[in-house]
Amino acid sequence: MENMERQKFDDAWQNALSGAEQSPSENVWTAIDNKLTAAEGGTMKRRVIFYQRLAAASILFAVVLGSLTAYYINENSQSNNRLADGKLNHEQSENQFSENNSGNNPVVSNALTDNDQLADDRLANDKVVEKPLASNQLNEAPLVKDIKGVRNNSSRSNKQADVSTQEVTRPMNQMQPVLLADNKERASAETNVVSNKVRPRHQNFATLSIKDLPSPEANVSNNVKEVTIIRKLPAMPASMMADSRKDKVYNENFWASVGASTGNYSPQVTSTPSALTATPAFGNFLRSQSTANHANSKGTAYSVGLHVATRISDRWLLLGGVNYLNQTIGYTSNLASISANNTPSVYAADYANKQSNSNIALTSPYEINSVNELVSVPVQAGYLIINRKVGVQVNSGVATNFFLQNTLTDRSGQLSEYSEGAGDSSPYKGLNWSAIMGSEISYKIGDQYRISFVPGLRYPLSAELKSPSSSYSSIVWDVGFRFRYIFK
Amino acid sequence: MLSEKELLKGCVKADRAAQKALYDRYCRKMMVLCQRYSRSSQEAEDSLQEGFIKVFSSIKSFREEAKLETWITRIMINTALNNQRQKLYLLPMVDVSEIELNQSEEISLAAFNLSELVAMIQSLPDGCRMVFNLFAVEGYSHKEIGELLGISEGTSKSQYSRAKSLLKVKLNLHDTVYGKYGEAKI
Numbered sequence: 001m002e003n004m005e006r007q008k009f010d011d012a013w014q015n016a017l018s019g020a021e022q023s024p025s026e027n028v029w030t031a032i033d034n035k036l037t038a039a040e041g042g043t044m045k046r047r048v049i050f051y052q053r054l055a056a057a058s059i060l061f062a063v064v065l066g067s068l069t070a071y072y073i074n075e076n077s078q079s080n081n082r083l084a085d086g087k088l089n090h091e092q093s094e095n096q097f098s099e100n101n102s103g104n105n106p107v108v109s110n111a112l113t114d115n116d117q118l119a120d121d122r123l124a125n126d127k128v129v130e131k132p133l134a135s136n137q138l139n140e141a142p143l144v145k146d147i148k149g150v151r152n153n154s155s156r157s158n159k160q161a162d163v164s165t166q167e168v169t170r171p172m173n174q175m176q177p178v179l180l181a182d183n184k185e186r187a188s189a190e191t192n193v194v195s196n197k198v199r200p201r202h203q204n205f206a207t208l209s210i211k212d213l214p215s216p217e218a219n220v221s222n223n224v225k226e227v228t229i230i231r232k233l234p235a236m237p238a239s240m241m242a243d244s245r246k247d248k249v250y251n252e253n254f255w256a257s258v259g260a261s262t263g264n265y266s267p268q269v270t271s272t273p274s275a276l277t278a279t280p281a282f283g284n285f286l287r288s289q290s291t292a293n294h295a296n297s298k299g300t301a302y303s304v305g306l307h308v309a310t311r312i313s314d315r316w317l318l319l320g321g322v323n324y325l326n327q328t329i330g331y332t333s334n335l336a337s338i339s340a341n342n343t344p345s346v347y348a349a350d351y352a353n354k355q356s357n358s359n360i361a362l363t364s365p366y367e368i369n370s371v372n373e374l375v376s377v378p379v380q381a382g383y384l385i386i387n388r389k390v391g392v393q394v395n396s397g398v399a400t401n402f403f404l405q406n407t408l409t410d411r412s413g414q415l416s417e418y419s420e421g422a423g424d425s426s427p428y429k430g431l432n433w434s435a436i437m438g439s440e441i442s443y444k445i446g447d448q449y450r451i452s453f454v455p456g457l458r459y460p461l462s463a464e465l466k467s468p469s470s471s472y473s474s475i476v477w478d479v480g481f482r483f484r485y486i487f488k
Numbered sequence: 489m490l491s492e493k494e495l496l497k498g499c500v501k502a503d504r505a506a507q508k509a510l511y512d513r514y515c516r517k518m519m520v521l522c523q524r525y526s527r528s529s530q531e532a533e534d535s536l537q538e539g540f541i542k543v544f545s546s547i548k549s550f551r552e553e554a555k556l557e558t559w560i561t562r563i564m565i566n567t568a569l570n571n572q573r574q575k576l577y578l579l580p581m582v583d584v585s586e587i588e589l590n591q592s593e594e595i596s597l598a599a600f601n602l603s604e605l606v607a608m609i610q611s612l613p614d615g616c617r618m619v620f621n622l623f624a625v626e627g628y629s630h631k632e633i634g635e636l637l638g639i640s641e642g643t644s645k646s647q648y649s650r651a652k653s654l655l656k657v658k659l660n661l662h663d664t665v666y667g668k669y670g671e672a673k674i
Contacts, residue, residue, distance in 0.1 A: 010624035016597040021516035024533050031537050412504045
């Protein structure tokens with residue numbers, strides 16, 4: 001039934017309408033073109049926002065990392081100073097303590113002088129509390145065990161020293177017979193309980209003789225004191241101790257690097273509203289017609305360059321180099337230049353004040369690709385936050401930019417390309433300056449190479465256009481990589 | 489003249505010249521299609537514009553399994569239907585009494601020019617116009633139309649019958665002025 005219906009009535013309509021064509025109005029394509037341009041602008045804007053966020057995040061990361069590292073390094077040096085002071089105090093107090101107790105309580109004296117270097121350092125933070133010990137506690141193990149526990153916490157690995165420690169940490173009531181037995185044959189000889197090789201500086205202990213040791217009865221003396229050592233752990237993890245890493249600091253004094261970076265380019269256009277009667281009136285009119293699009297546009301930028309850097313102090317660097325910059329932007333223009341031979345070419349409001357033999361005409365909007373090419377010579381000061389296998393530095397300085405040329409291209413290909421170099425007739429200044437800042441996070445590869453990640457910002461210090469009624473300059477956020485060769 | 493592959497390649501790269509060439513190649517056919525689904529030429533141009541923007545924005549997804557023209561036509565139909573959907577929602581289609589046409593009756597539209605035929609279709613009520621275009625011209629079945637427009641198969645059939653009867657009235661009216669179905673058009 002359905003097919004029957006198709007065969008009769010519908011086929012007639014299908015035949016009548018198949019292949020039928022009717023031209024739409026011109027406005028349809030214009031509207032499509034404008035919407036596509038706007039959509040591409042949105043895409044570019046999203047890309048620009050991505051680059052901005054990436055660069056900002058990179059800089060923030062570098063700053064946070066640098067700050068944390070600087071904080072730890074600072075804390076570490078302060079801690080070392082404290083340790084050094086504490087060590088000195090400890091040695092002084094140790095000597096004093098040994099002198100005070102050598103006659104009466106060698107156990108305590110021995111315990112304190114038995115620490116190796118690391119234990120000495122750590123003991124700088126220890127609190128030594130002395131309190132009288134009851135006589136019935138003197139022969140009990142806990143007194144010595146406490147001291148032994150302190151020793152066991154030390155990182156000493158010398159077995160000889162361990163043996164000595166065990167001997168020294170015996171309770172006095174056990175140690176005395178041992179010492180007496182050992183000295184039966186050498187009753188008059190002095191006995192070193194601890195090897196001089198292990199602890200040569202503790203002369204008071206090394207020269208301790210059997211006759212200096214108190215008899216078990218003497219231990220009952222009320223002069224014996226219990227020593228409680230309360231350990232305070234260092235605030236910094238051992239892995240951050242500078243002493244253990246001093247050998248990893250790199251002394252790189254001069255290097256050269258090649259690099260490339262890419263990012264987004266945001267022209268800053270500020271036009272002075274001008275009356276049509278201003279001179280040249282038409283130029284101002286043209287600018288008023290088309291710079292709005294230009295100002296809202298964002299583009300992409302890339303650069304390649306050669307850089308050199310030298311270290312002028314432990315942390316400070318001086319950097320220089322030369323870069324080729326390419327800054328591309330897409331925007332809509334409604335101007336065209338008609339040359340003497342009637343060839344229409346691309347025209348933008350940037351050229352509005354330019355003296356030209358061409359006739360300028362307003363046209364339907366079309367999309368322009370505008371490419372600025374420059375050579376930039378940066379001079380920067382750098383500060384090395386981290387100078388190890390991973391290096392972090394922040395750089396800041398000024399770049400002198402030499403304008404090469406601006407090229408305008410109609411994306412649809414309908415209008416001729418137009419280029420304008422530097423010079424008296426050019427609307428662009430031949431020379432301008434930018435402030436540059438950024439960070440460089442590097443990683444050492446081999447003896448003489450580093451590869452680095454370089455997020456940065458280039459901020460204009462002067463306008464790029466000569467026109468006094470409009471200020472045109474560009475901010476560039478970029479991220480790049482550099483390959484560094486270190487001269488030895 | 490660019491080949492279809494070259495056009496596609498250019499459009500995928502968002503090359504404006506290729507997009508313009510693609511538009512120039514298909515815009516006239518698609519304009520007629522949009523006119524058939526619309527009430528007016530202005531509405532048709534709106535659909536055409538929207539449809540081509542969809543074509544350019546989604547051309548990367550075109551897999552070349554179908555002909556490019558078929559793919560573009562499908563996008564245009566969907567766009568036109570979407571633009572009419574609000575009207576269909578406000579004035580939902582209901583079953584109408586089926587008007588039996590003489591199945592053996594032969595018709596010829598050769599004497600009508602395109603704008604007259606399009607004007608006849610545009611004069612149909614929205615629901616009838618959609619169903620008639622989908623069934624008679626595009627070749628969809630009533631079941632497919634029902635799924636596409638969210639109506640029952642029966643509603644689609646009755647809307648189609650109503651469209652046919654209305655068109656017949658228009659053709660007859662034309663016949664009384666210019667002769668049978670325009671064959672004797674002066």
